[in-house]
Amino acid sequence: MSTNQPPHDASRTTQSAKVPSHPHGAASPAGRHPAPPCTLVIFGAGGDLTKRLLVPALYNLAVDRLLDDGMQIIGVNHGERETKAWCDDLHDALQKFAADKASTFHAGKLDDSAWNWVAQRLSYMAGEFEDDGTYRRLAQQLGGEARGGVVFYLAVGARFFEPIVERLGKAGLLSEGDGMFRRLVIEKPFGADLASARDLNRHLRTFVKESQIYRIDHFLGKDTVQSILALRFANAMFEPVWRREYIDSVQITASEVIGVEGRGKLYEQTGAFRDMVPNHLFQLLGMVAMEPPNSFDAEAVRDKKAEIFAALKPLTPDDVVFGQYANGPGGVAYRDEPDVAKDSRTETYAAARVQIDNWRWAGVPFYLRTGKRLTARSTEISVQLKSVPFLLFRDTPVVSLTPNILTLRIDPSHGMSFDFNVKTPGAVVQIGAVRSSFDYDDFFAEQANVGYETLLYDCMLGDQTLFQRADGVEAAWAAVDGVLHRALGAALPVHEYTAGTEGPAQADALLARDGGAWRALAQAAPKKP
Template sequence: MPTEHDQPATHAEGTDAAPLAGKHPAPPCALVIFGAGGDLTKRLLMPALYNLSSDGLLDEGMQIVGVNHGARETSDFRDELTQSLRKFAADRASTFHTSQLNEKAWNWVVERTQYFAGEFESDDTFEGLKQLLSTIKTGNVVFYLAVTARFFKPIVEHLGRAGLLKEENGNFRRIVIEKPFGTDLASAKDLNAHILSYANEQQIYRIDHFLGKDTVQSILAVRFANALFEPMWRREYIDHVQITAAETIGVEGRGRFYEQTGAFRDMVPNHLFQLLGMIAMEPPNSFDAETVRDKKAEVFDAMKPLTAQDVVFGQYEKGPAGPGYREEPDVAPDSQTETYAAARVFIDNWRWAGVPFYLRTGKRLAARRTELSVQLKTVPFRLFRDTPVDRLTPNVLTLRIDPAHGTSFDFNVKVPGPVMEIGAVRSSFDYADFFAERANVGYETLLYDCMLGDETLFQRADSIETAWAAADPVLHPKDGPLPVHGYAAGSSGPAEADALLAADGRAWRPLVDTRKKED
């Protein structure tokens, strides 16, 4: 939860925006973005800062320093950011809920933004940055590493050696690190050990943008703010859980990156495990950051290590949705990189013993969908005439994260008429029907929380390592690499993934819902 800060925060008065109800502006700070010329900065960080400015959640003392290689004038950098944001707003009006910028809010941000040229591994860069920060009134600084993973260690090392991570006079110094946080257990341990030799755990904010989505955070609200769910949230009532992150796009020109990463490393030990942690965690005594993170850490610690029998890899081939992965630019013609991964996960604790968690993620699938489905056990007794238990629709609570935002529940009712016939129905709600939509790119909450010092949505070193420990046997199998099965682009994935669940007497939730939706 929010911590420290003797310095009073004043909202961005120049934007004509009052802070959101129940919120106060973040404390004054300097946000130093390494990799300021990159896609992440232009498409996500600056739009998020613009939205925070529009909502009055940034302090008048806010300053932004963009660090990148190559000389350029601050005025040119500002113009580049402005052009990028205008295009972003026009292309993604649904994200901003308008195609027109709030000029006053954006000018407030851009006027506080300056460019600093420097190489990420040069001592001169950090000495110059130290001098620049000494001229900024606030002593609070957030260093955001919007760079490729190979720069994480050298940047943190140089920050530490330059004395830029020292917290003095009640001021904070924080580091935000993007994924991938390691590529396996050994590399994650090495990275943690390195950065923790220059900063303490409370200064490090390992970011997972999935956790910035309102609908992901809503998982905790659904579970712990409703008496309806918690009594049945256990092995006695839940048959299994499915977590899906399906995409219709391919690698989109990122073949070189994907060849080194693959779907499993890219999605499972971080994004999908984080969703699993929120679904499976024990109720915390409070929403204090460490209490919540302790409960999630307990889940990862109880996860059984994955085996080859628990995992299916797939790679999209030419199909209705387009060419195959091996035909993509910068992909080897004989590539064995997986673009699809499914896993069966078990948690060995009192609440979840014996309940499988099925995870799947993939490119070029039949639909874009991120959701969690909790399926309850079927009724134990054949009560209704001519309606066998195995034909009853299972009760399923589905939390829809992307692109639809909402919740649905499948259950059974009597079909109207003189005969006792059971029919399946669905009750659902969409966020847009109850709440005003807000401009959001997924980073607003994370940036705001980092400035406040709220670590609830950020990953801790122990959780990172226990998640990789569960995944490591699949990444380094004793009997050689796992087979990669083909699936047609535009399908629901490889048949072997269906067989993974069929062997347990279960089936994946369909990616394409063919049921008619009544008005």
């Protein structure tokens, strides 16, 4: 048990004074060791992100014995309440999630010893985010000079990023020294366009070094996303053909069957394009398109991703299609959702044709699409290879050859498939399309995961590989800024599509002019028998 523990917080008088060691008393999983002792300070302790993702992720890390016994968790939020009341609220939510989502938690039920381990390290501190007094009290609770490691997690709206960071900096809470690290975690949006992204980065770097900033994109916390690099660089059969000479096009899809789910007010300010394209979908594009790094060192990987974003050809209105769902079998119209304007022009669907101006990818289109109230929920990447010459089959009944497509399934099913051609049985030469597939569940034990475990663990370790860097963020916004801010100020047209379908017809035309077509969403999200 580590002796480097932050000072005990007197507010925990409602709980046992004994702080238990790790549940089960067993070692961490092979090849992994507990993160160093630290204090995690969560701004927005009463919010949905903390309840649904951060605390469940911490619980799963505790079950896997990947947190140090010296860890402490301080929740900061407006509104007075007792630490025990906060703990009880988190416990109730965790129990519900464990019952509803077996794949999210070990054994599909709550492990009381693991929860008690987490609960004994929780403390609540009331405070307004823009009140200097909050940060003086926080400094006292952290223990004077706040020695040891501290991670400040901003689970708050973007409007609070700058005031919180400024007050942390002025209170001296972001200063590092011997034996003490200070890390700052922020969630997207990292700005709303290029200008605001630059302003945010400038403000952050006034008070904290870039090496201390961890910009989270939860897509990168998914094992299936991280496996893209393993697929490319650990298999001799893929990397040699991963270039313009062999690849015809790439499709990246993130579709949902749900609507805005009560987030109409927020969604009206954002829309599908800003919400998904320059961050989540570009991050997937970066993993697919980046050059091989010389190591898996964080900066080596992030350098290669930043090169890809810098090489993106700026989008024009001809490269983008926006849509908005109307009444249909998939649900009510977007304009009928709560807190949505009756004449709203906010897009709930966005498709884009993206080009990368570098040697490897010149001439290869990357088609991106995302939307709500579509036919199926699916996050996938499909890499279509170029067709082979038809010469060999000109004197046979074969009319056409199905293109070879490698598909990486990220959500909700996890795996990979490859479409290719074979000769069908019989005396006559006929070609039939077949599919070879693999599912993670068939080869590996299911791991409890809400998508934040790896990200939190890496942040505590100081590994920034899966976190965005300022230059990459700004390069991504630069690629889309011409669409967000057209020269004449005219808005892009927003085309209607029926809820429960595959999106607006205009998105089909985006590919048809290149001779291509979207993969069917029902095909993209196969269901297991």
